[in-house]
Amino acid sequence: MSAAFSFRRMLAMIGKEFVQMRRDRPTFAMMVGIPLLQLVLFGFAINSDPRHLPTAVLDADHGPFGRALVAALEASTYFDVRRAVSSEAEANHLLARGTLQFMVSIPPDFSRQVARGDHPALLVEADATDPAATSGALNTLQELAQTAIDPDLTGALAALKAGPPPFELRIHRRYNEEAVSQYNVVPGLMGVVLTMTMVMMTALSVTRERERGTMENLLVMPLSPLEIMVGKITPYVLVGYLQVAVILAASLWVFHVPMVGNLLLVMLTSVLYIVANLAVGFTFSTLARNQTQALQLTLFYFLPSILLSGFMFPYRGMPDWAQTIGEILPLTHFMRIVRGVMLKGNGWSDIAGEVGMLALILLVVSLIAVRRFRRTLD
Amino acid sequence: MTAPVIAVRGLTKRFGGRTVVDRLSLAVEPGRIMGFLGPNGSGKTTTIRMLCGLLTPDEGEGTCLGLDIRRDAAAIKRQVGYMTQKFSYYEDMSVEENLAFVARVYGLPGARARVAAALERLGLADRRRQLAGELSGGWKQRLALAASVLHEPRLLLLDEPTAGVDPKARREFWEQIHQLADEGITVLVSTHYMDEAERCHQIAYIAYGQLLVEGTVAEVVASAGLATYTASARAPQASVVELARRLQGRPGIDLLAPFGAALHVGGGDAALLEQTLAAVRADPDFAWQRDEPSLEDVFIHLMGRSRDNFQGAGT
Numbered sequence: 227m228s229a230a231f232s233f234r235r236m237l238a239m240i241g242k243e244f245v246q247m248r249r250d251r252p253t254f255a256m257m258v259g260i261p262l263l264q265l266v267l268f269g270f271a272i273n274s275d276p277r278h279l280p281t282a283v284l285d286a287d288h289g290p291f292g293r294a295l296v297a298a299l300e301a302s303t304y305f306d307v308r309r310a311v312s313s314e315a316e317a318n319h320l321l322a323r324g325t326l327q328f329m330v331s332i333p334p335d336f337s338r339q340v341a342r343g344d345h346p347a348l349l350v351e352a353d354a355t356d357p358a359a360t361s362g363a364l365n366t367l368q369e370l371a372q373t374a375i376d377p378d379l380t381g382a383l384a385a386l387k388a389g390p391p392p393f394e395l396r397i398h399r400r401y402n403e404e405a406v407s408q409y410n411v412v413p414g415l416m417g418v419v420l421t422m423t424m425v426m427m428t429a430l431s432v433t434r435e436r437e438r439g440t441m442e443n444l445l446v447m448p449l450s451p452l453e454i455m456v457g458k459i460t461p462y463v464l465v466g467y468l469q470v471a472v473i474l475a476a477s478l479w480v481f482h483v484p485m486v487g488n489l490l491l492v493m494l495t496s497v498l499y500i501v502a503n504l505a506v507g508f509t510f511s512t513l514a515r516n517q518t519q520a521l522q523l524t525l526f527y528f529l530p531s532i533l534l535s536g537f538m539f540p541y542r543g544m545p546d547w548a549q550t551i552g553e554i555l556p557l558t559h560f561m562r563i564v565r566g567v568m569l570k571g572n573g574w575s576d577i578a579g580e581v582g583m584l585a586l587i588l589l590v591v592s593l594i595a596v597r598r599f600r601r602t603l604d
Numbered sequence: 605m606t607a608p609v610i611a612v613r614g615l616t617k618r619f620g621g622r623t624v625v626d627r628l629s630l631a632v633e634p635g636r637i638m639g640f641l642g643p644n645g646s647g648k649t650t651t652i653r654m655l656c657g658l659l660t661p662d663e664g665e666g667t668c669l670g671l672d673i674r675r676d677a678a679a680i681k682r683q684v685g686y687m688t689q690k691f692s693y694y695e696d697m698s699v700e701e702n703l704a705f706v707a708r709v710y711g712l713p714g715a716r717a718r719v720a721a722a723l724e725r726l727g728l729a730d731r732r733r734q735l736a737g738e739l740s741g742g743w744k745q746r747l748a749l750a751a752s753v754l755h756e757p758r759l760l761l762l763d764e765p766t767a768g769v770d771p772k773a774r775r776e777f778w779e780q781i782h783q784l785a786d787e788g789i790t791v792l793v794s795t796h797y798m799d800e801a802e803r804c805h806q807i808a809y810i811a812y813g814q815l816l817v818e819g820t821v822a823e824v825v826a827s828a829g830l831a832t833y834t835a836s837a838r839a840p841q842a843s844v845v846e847l848a849r850r851l852q853g854r855p856g857i858d859l860l861a862p863f864g865a866a867l868h869v870g871g872g873d874a875a876l877l878e879q880t881l882a883a884v885r886a887d888p889d890f891a892w893q894r895d896e897p898s899l900e901d902v903f904i905h906l907m908g909r910s911r912d913n914f915q916g917a918g919t
C-alpha cells in the first residue's frame with residue numbers, strides 16, 4: 227500500500243523547489259530583497275514624529291523675546307527656521323505650496339506686551355494636511371510656550387515664570403482643521419490604487435503575450451514598439467479613469483473630504499499619472515521573462531511607492547536618501563497634487579512643478595520602455 | 605530564369621556560444637514548395653526566424669524576396685506569411701476577431717470582405733464566432749494558415765504546421781498548400797512527416813544546424829547511395845528480432861528496422877553489406893529481396909552519420 231504521505235516524496239519535492247529557485251534568480255533576489263527592503267523602510271526610514279520641519283518666522287516685533295522664541299523653536303529640533311519671510315502673503319504662498327510647514331507670526335509690540343504681563347497672542351499657522359506630520363511639533367509648541375523665554379525673564383519679570391504662560395499660543399491649523407486623517411489618506415489612496423493596478427496590468431498583459439507565444443506573431447506583423455506600447459496602454463487609461471471616478475466619488479460622498487480646489491484639475495492630472503504608471507508597467511514587461519516575474523517587479527515597485535511617497539508616513543519624517551527616492555516616484559508628485567488641490571485649493575500655478583515632474587518621469591520611462599522593447603527574439 | 609525567392613549563404617546563429625545554425629545556405633525558386641526536414645532541435649525554427657527577420661544572424665547574408673535579410677527585415681516581414689510552430693493567435697478571441705485583427709494590422713483594403721472571403725475559402729464560416737482556444741488542432745491550424753495568408757504574402761514560411769493534426773486534415777492542408785503554390789506563392793515548410801516531404805518539389809535536410817542534403821526526393825535518395833534489402837519471415841517460428849540481433853553491429857550494416865514480420869536492412873557501402881548478408885541469406889526461414897531505399901531510410905541513415913560526425917568533431 228502506498229502511504230498517503232511519504233517523507234521521501236516530500237524531500238524530493240523540496241529538493242526540486244530548491245533547484246527551481248536557484249534557476250530563477252530574479253525570484254530569489256526578490257525573496258531576499260523584499261524582507262530587506264521592509265526592514266530598512268520600517269526600521270530606519272519611517273519616522274512618524276518628524277522633526278526639522280521648515281518654519282518661517284514673520285517678526286513684526288524685532289524685540290528680545292521674539293529672538294528668544296526663535297532660539298527655543300530651533301532648540302526643540304522640531305522646527306527649522308530656515309528663512310525669514312517679509313510678508314504674510316509670501317508665507318501663505320509658501321504654505322500652500324508645501325515649502326513651509328509652519329509660519330510663526332510675532333505681532334508688533336510683542337516684547338513690550340509680554341513685559342507688561344499682557345499675555346499677548348502668538349500666531350502659529352500649520353499646514354495640517356497630514357495631521358501625523360504636525361502633531362508632534364504642535365505638542366512641543368505647547369510646552370515651549372511655557373518655558374521659551376524664561377531665560378529672558380529676569381529681575382522684575384521673574385514673577386511671570388510662575389503661573390500661566392507669558393504669552394498666549396494661538397495655533398491655526400490650515401487645510402485640515404479638524405485633523406481628520408481620512409482627509410489626508412483618501413485622496414492619497416487614489417494614487418496608491420492606480421500605482422498597483424496600472425503597473426501590474428500592463429506588465430502582465432505584455433509578458434502574457436510573450437509567454438503564450440503570441441508575441442512572435444506580433445513581432446512578425448508590421449507593428450512598431452511604440453504602436454504596441456500605445457496599443458497596450460490605451461485601454462487601461464480608461465480602466466484607470468474608472469478607478470479615479472470611483473475613488474473621487476467615494477471621497478466626496480462617503481468620506482466627505484472637502485474639495486477646496488478645482489475638480490477638473492484633479493481629473494486632468496490623473497490622466498498624466500495613469501499614463502506614467504502604464505509606461506512603468508510596460509517597462510517592467512520588457513524586463514520580466516514571465517508573468518510571475520512581472521508580478522514580482524510590480525510588488526517591488528509598489529512597496530517603496532506606498533512607503534516613501536508620503537502616503538503612509540509623513541514625507542518630512544524620512545531621511546534625505548528616502549526623500550530622494552520619493553522624488554523619483556510618480557506617486558509622490560501625484561499625491562501632492564491631489565492633496566494640494568482637494569485640501570488646500572491649489573491652483574494650476576501651485577501644482578505646475580509637480581505636474582512637470584510627472585511629465586518628466588513619463589518621458590524618461592517611455593523612452594526606456596521603447597528602447598528596451600525588442601523587435602526580434604534575439 | 606527568375607531570381608530565387610530565398611537565397612541565403614553561410615547563415616549562422618549562436619545562442620550563448622552554442623552554434624544552433626551552422627553556415628547554412630539555401631536557395632528556393634519562385635512557386636516551389638521546399639520541405640525543411642531535420643530532427644528536433646536541429647535548427648529549423650531558428651533558420652525560419654532568421655529568414656523573416658525575427659532573429660538576426662550572427663554570420664551569413666542573403667536575400668528573401670530580393671530584400672536583404674539584415675537591412676530590410678521590416679520590408680520582408682510585410683511580404684512574408686509566417687505560421688509559427690506553436691499556435692500564436694489569440695485563444696481568447698474568436699476566429700473572426702483574430703482574422704480581423706490581422707487584417708487591421710496589415711491595413712488591408714476591404715478588410716471586412718477579405719476576412720469574409722478567407723472564412724469562406726477555408727471552411728471556417730460556420731465557426732467564425734467560436735473562440736480560437738476552443739478549436740481542435742486541425743481547425744486551429746486552418747485559422748493560422750488563413751491568418752498568415754490574409755495579406756497575400758509572396759512567401760509562406762510554415763513551421764511544422766501539421767504537427768498533431770489528423771490525417772484527413774493534413775491531406776486537406778496540403779491541398780491548400782499546393783493550391784497556393786500554384787498561384788505563385790513560394791512555400792518553405794518544416795515537417796517530420798515523410799509523406800509530406802514527398803509532396804514537396806524540393807527538400808532540405810538539416811541536423812545539428814548543418815545542411816546535409818538538398819534536392820528533389822529522388823536526388824536525395826540517390827545521393828545517399830544506400831543499398832537496402834527486405835527480409836520477410838517464411839516460417840511462423842522465424843524471429844525478425846532474432847535476425848536483427850544477429851546483424852546488429854556487423855560490418856556494412858547501417859540500418860536495421862523491423863516492420864511486422866519483415867526486417868529492413870540497409871548500408872551505405874553496398875559491397876560490404878552484400879558480403880555480410882551472404883552469411884545469413886542461407887537461412888531458409890527468410891526470403892530476401894533487394895528494394896529501393898525510402899526517404900525515411902535515407903534520413904535515419906543521415907541522422908546516424910551526422911551524429912557520429914558531430915561527436916567526432918566535439919571531442
Ligand SMILES: Nc1ncnc2c1ncn2[C@@H]1O[C@H](COP(=O)(O)OP(=O)(O)O)[C@@H](O)[C@H]1O
Pocket residue numbers: 603604619624642643644645646647648649650651
Ligand atoms: N532563443 C533561444 N535561446 C537559446 N537557445 C535557443 C533559442 N531558440 C532555440 N534555441 C535552441 O536552438 C536549438 C535549435 O532550436 P530550433 O531552431 O527550435 O530547432 P527545431 O525547430 O529544428 O526543432 C535547440 O537546441 C534550442 O534549444
Ligand SMILES: [Mg+2]
Pocket residue numbers: 648649650689763764
Ligand atoms: Mg521547431
